[in-house]
Structures are given as C-alpha cells and as structure tokens.
Amino acid sequence: MSRRVQRVLAAGICVLGGVAAPTFAQSTLSLQAQVGKKLFFDTNLSASQKMSCATCHDPGNHYAQSNTLSVQLGGPTLTTPGFRAVPTLTYKEYTPPYNDNAANPDGVSTNSPGGGFTWSGRADTLAQQAAIPLLSSFEMANTNAAAVVQVVQNASYAGLFQQAYSADVFSNTQTAFTDIGLALQQYQLEDSSFHPFNSKFDYYAQQELSNGQVVTLTASELAGFNVFTDAKRGNCFACHYSGPMTGGGQYMFTDFTYEAIGVPRNPNIPANATRIGLPAYYDLGLCTAVNPDPQNAYVIPHMLPGSASLCGMFKVPTLRNTATRKVFFHNGIFNSLAQVLSWYNTRDTNPAAWYPTVKGVVQKFNDMPAAYQANIDPQVPLDGLPVGGAPHMTAQDLQNLQCFLETLTDGYVAGVTPEDPNCAH
Ligand code: HEC
Numbered sequence: 001m002s003r004r005v006q007r008v009l010a011a012g013i014c015v016l017g018g019v020a021a022p023t024f025a026q027s028t029l030s031l032q033a034q035v036g037k038k039l040f041f042d043t044n045l046s047a048s049q050k051m052s053c054a055t056c057h058d059p060g061n062h063y064a065q066s067n068t069l070s071v072q073l074g075g076p077t078l079t080t081p082g083f084r085a086v087p088t089l090t091y092k093e094y095t096p097p098y099n100d101n102a103a104n105p106d107g108v109s110t111n112s113p114g115g116g117f118t119w120s121g122r123a124d125t126l127a128q129q130a131a132i133p134l135l136s137s138f139e140m141a142n143t144n145a146a147a148v149v150q151v152v153q154n155a156s157y158a159g160l161f162q163q164a165y166s167a168d169v170f171s172n173t174q175t176a177f178t179d180i181g182l183a184l185q186q187y188q189l190e191d192s193s194f195h196p197f198n199s200k201f202d203y204y205a206q207q208e209l210s211n212g213q214v215v216t217l218t219a220s221e222l223a224g225f226n227v228f229t230d231a232k233r234g235n236c237f238a239c240h241y242s243g244p245m246t247g248g249g250q251y252m253f254t255d256f257t258y259e260a261i262g263v264p265r266n267p268n269i270p271a272n273a274t275r276i277g278l279p280a281y282y283d284l285g286l287c288t289a290v291n292p293d294p295q296n297a298y299v300i301p302h303m304l305p306g307s308a309s310l311c312g313m314f315k316v317p318t319l320r321n322t323a324t325r326k327v328f329f330h331n332g333i334f335n336s337l338a339q340v341l342s343w344y345n346t347r348d349t350n351p352a353a354w355y356p357t358v359k360g361v362v363q364k365f366n367d368m369p370a371a372y373q374a375n376i377d378p379q380v381p382l383d384g385l386p387v388g389g390a391p392h393m394t395a396q397d398l399q400n401l402q403c404f405l406e407t408l409t410d411g412y413v414a415g416v417t418p419e420d421p422n423c424a425h
C-alpha cells in the first residue's frame with residue numbers, strides 16, 4: 001500500500017517566495033461572518049447554556065482544546081463524555097470536500113480517500129460540520145434545528161442575522177439553520193485568526209520581517225526540517241505534505257488523506273471501558289463514517305463489511321500549531337509532542353513501551369480489531385522494523401524534529417517570543 005511517491009525535498013522550504021497570501025482573510029468581516037462570530041461565542045446555543053464552539057475550540061489555544069482531557073464533557077449538564085480529541089480549527093480553508101477517490105494535492109501520489117471535516121471526514125464543508133456539535137447529545141445537545149433557530153431568534157444579534165441573510169429568514173427553520181452553519185463557516189474563512197500565517201516558519205519561508213527583524217531558522221530547526229522530509233528518517237512529509245497544493249495553498253502540513261497508523265488505545269476514554277457482557281467499543285474511523293454528499297459520485301456510504309479496508313483510518317491532521325496541543329491523535333492518547341515523535345520512531349522496534357502486555361504478549365495496535373490491522377500504513381517511519389532493531393531516527397533527530405515543529409506555532413514575534421533553549425543552535 002505504499003502508494004505515495006517517496007520524494008526528498010520535492011517542494012520544501014527551499015522553494016521560497018512567489019506565494020500569494022490566501023484570499024480568504026479580510027480585514028473587516030462581512031455581515032455573515034460577523035453573525036458567525038456571535039454564534040461561535042454564544043453559550044446559549046447549547047442545552048447547558050454554558051458551552052459555545054469556543055469552549056472546546058479555544059481561541060487562546062489556536063482553536064483547539066485548552067484542557068488536557070482526552071475527550072470533552074458536553075450534553076445538557078456538561079457530564080456526557082465525547083469520543084474524540086478536539087482538532088484545531090486553524091488552516092481548514094483549503095480542505096476539499098470528502099471523496100473516496102480524491103486526487104492527492106501533491107499532484108503526484110495516487111488517488112485515495114481524502115478531504116472533509118472531522119477525524120473521519122463526515123462533513124463536506126465547514127457549514128455542514130457546524131450542525132454536528134450543535135445537535136450532538138454529548139456536545140451542545142440542542143434537541144433539534146428548531147431549538148437552535150429559536151435561540152438565534154431571541155439573541156441580541158437576531159437583527160444582524162436577518163440583515164445578513166433575509167428579513168424573513170426565521171420563517172423557515174431549515175433555511176435559518178442552514179444559514180447558521182453558513183455564518184459559522186464564513187467567520188472561520190474570513191477571520192484571519194483562523195489562518196494568520198504568522199509562525200516563525202512563515203516569516204522565514206515568506207522572507208518577511210517579524211517585529212522589524214529578519215527571521216532565520218536555527219541549525220537545529222533546519223536539521224529538523226531535513227528529518228521531516230527525509231524519506232529514510234522522518235518521512236513525515238509523505239502524509240503531512242507541506243509543498244504547494246494543486247487546489248491552492250501550500251505549507252498546510254497535511255495532504256487531507258486518511259491513514260491507519262495504529263495509535264495505542266486510550267483507557268481514559270469512558271467509551272473504551274470494559275463492560276462485562278458487552279462487546280468492546282472501537283472507534284473505527286473512516287469505515288463507519290457516513291459521508292453525505294449525494295452530488296458526489298465517488299462518495300459511497302461507508303458500511304461494513306464493504307468498507308472494511310477503510311477501518312482504523314483517520315484524517316492526517318495539519319501540524320501547524322501542533323506543538324501547542326494538549327492531547328494528540330484522534331483519541332487523545334498522548335499529552336506531549338515528544339511522546340508522539342518517540343512513538344512514531346519506536347512503535348515497531350519497541351512496541352512494549354507503547355502497548356500493554358497481556359500474558360507475555362504485547363497487544364500491538366490494541367485500538368483496532370485484529371481483522372483490520374492489515375490496513376495499517378507500512379511507510380517510514382512506520383514500516384515494520386524488527387523488535388529490538390535500530391529505529392530510523394536518532395535521539396538528536398527527534399530533538400531537531402521537535403524544534404522544527406515548534407516553528408509552526410502562530411503568533412511568533414521576533415525578539416519577544418521565547419525561544420526553546422534546546423533549539424537555539
Ligand atoms: C464539546 C466540545 C466541542 C464543541 C462545543 C464544538 N466542537 Fe468542534 N469539534 C470537537 C471535536 C471532538 C471534533 C472532532 C470530531 C470528530 O472527529 O468526530 C470537532 C471537530 C470540528 C471541526 C472539524 C475540524 C477538522 O479538522 O476536520 C470543525 C470545523 C468544528 N469542530 C467546528 C465547531 C463549531 C463551529 C462549533 C460550534 C457550533 C463546534 N465545533 C463546537 C469538539 C467540539
């Protein structure tokens with residue numbers, strides 16, 4: 001299944017300049033986006049009246065969660081646990097709709113499942129996506145679309161909403177609910193805080209001054225980038241693609257595809273608890289996701305057993321702002337980037353460090369039923385090295401890689417943002 005073309009630095013940060021700033025960002029928000037902003041922060045849009053989009057997607061942490069819970073607590077009394085970690089909402093603007101047979105944005109790799117929102121691509125657009133948390137029983141938990149529309153109709157910004165869409169927008173619940181999704185989408189597309197392109201890496205790659213200063217990467221940060229793109233060491237670039245994309249944009253650090261990489265099961269997710277007499281719960285990712293788009297001939301409802309080859313696959317997330325994440329991977333199994341990198345490096349050479357041992361046998365890939373473990377991607381660094389063998393990356397490579405990934409954090413101000421002392425040289 002090694003369908004990706006292995007390339008070293010085909011389109012890395014050596015290719016500088018000539019990239020237009022994305023056209024999405026605007027200095028003043030349109031009326032629609034202004035409504036979207038109100039909606040995004042409105043806690044009345046939840047059954048608990050205490051939870052808004054921003055509760056989980058904290059603007060103070062790049063629109064990802066700012067607590068260390070594996071899964072958030074929602075529902076009417078904020079006590080119902082969810083199932084997955086909260087992704088960042090930054091840099092989603094280039095994500096295409098979900099497609100079972102998506103062209104790879106690198107323009108070279110073969111088609112594969114790609115695009116869409118959520119860890120399993122269940123929504124085609126940011127607008128469709130917004131309906132999920134609003135109505136989910138373990139998130140904002142509104143009873144139905146009408147309940148959501150009712151809140152907006154009673155809100156201080158009801159007039160703004162009418163101005164943005166139409167004076168009689170409230171006369172049709174379905175239209176109003178659709179417009180609520182569109183407004184949230186417009187806010188995420190227009191407001192530059194969702195795609196500020198102001199990380200250290202951005203200043204360096206675009207050759208722009210930060211705080212009046214020329215920005216260069218340190219030797220360890222550059223060495224980390226080389227690990228990232230080296231097909232024999234990190235090979236991160238193969239999935240967290242950072243080159244120019246055929247659909248527009250570059251430096252997204254994802255190719256929007258889905259992969260099964262076999263992260264360890266997280267016992268802290270309540271749904272994963274063993275219940276006597278009941279079958280174990282597994283989050284199977286893409287193979288059970290219902291991807292709606294009747295217009296799209298390539299989207300086939302994913303239902304087992306037909307979709308078995310997609311089980312265990314989750315979206316390749318962007319690595320922008322990843323260094324600031326509180327939990328990593330779809331199930332929030334890890335709490336530090338260093339752990340993630342170490343797992344990538346030694347998943348196969350030292351599985352006992354990551355997976356439980358039962359009666360002397362290491363339970364590798366314990367978050368996937370055995371029947372689906374063949375779906376696991378065999379690429380470097382996840383390519384089945386022998387137990388006890390030498391991993392692809394050295395300790396120094398891992399440190400450098402971490403230094404590079406830290407340059408992807410937005411809000412860099414030269415001379416002000418503290419530099420990681422491990423990355424100074
Ligand atoms: C209770 C916490 C919570 C709340 C509240 C919440 N989200 Fe999320 N959000 C999540 C989680 C968890 C996911 C991943 C869901 C999945 O993969 O099934 C997610 C996924 C997303 C995604 C997809 C991102 C991607 O990388 O594909 C978008 C967009 C999003 N949320 C927007 C919103 C908006 C807009 C609201 C408010 C209407 C909202 N969220 C409310 C927890 C939350």
Ligand code: HEC
Binds near residue numbers: 236263344
């Ligand atoms: C075969 C494709 C592939 C390769 C190669 C790969 N990744 Fe990933 N990466 C993924 C997928 C898929 C996920 C999400 C998996 C999940 O949650 O189950 C992920 C998740 C991550 C995350 C967690 C981000 C988050 O939002 O939780 C980090 C960090 C990460 N990868 C870094 C790297 C680095 C660094 C490398 C190189 C050493 C690398 N990846 C190589 C596919 C890949």
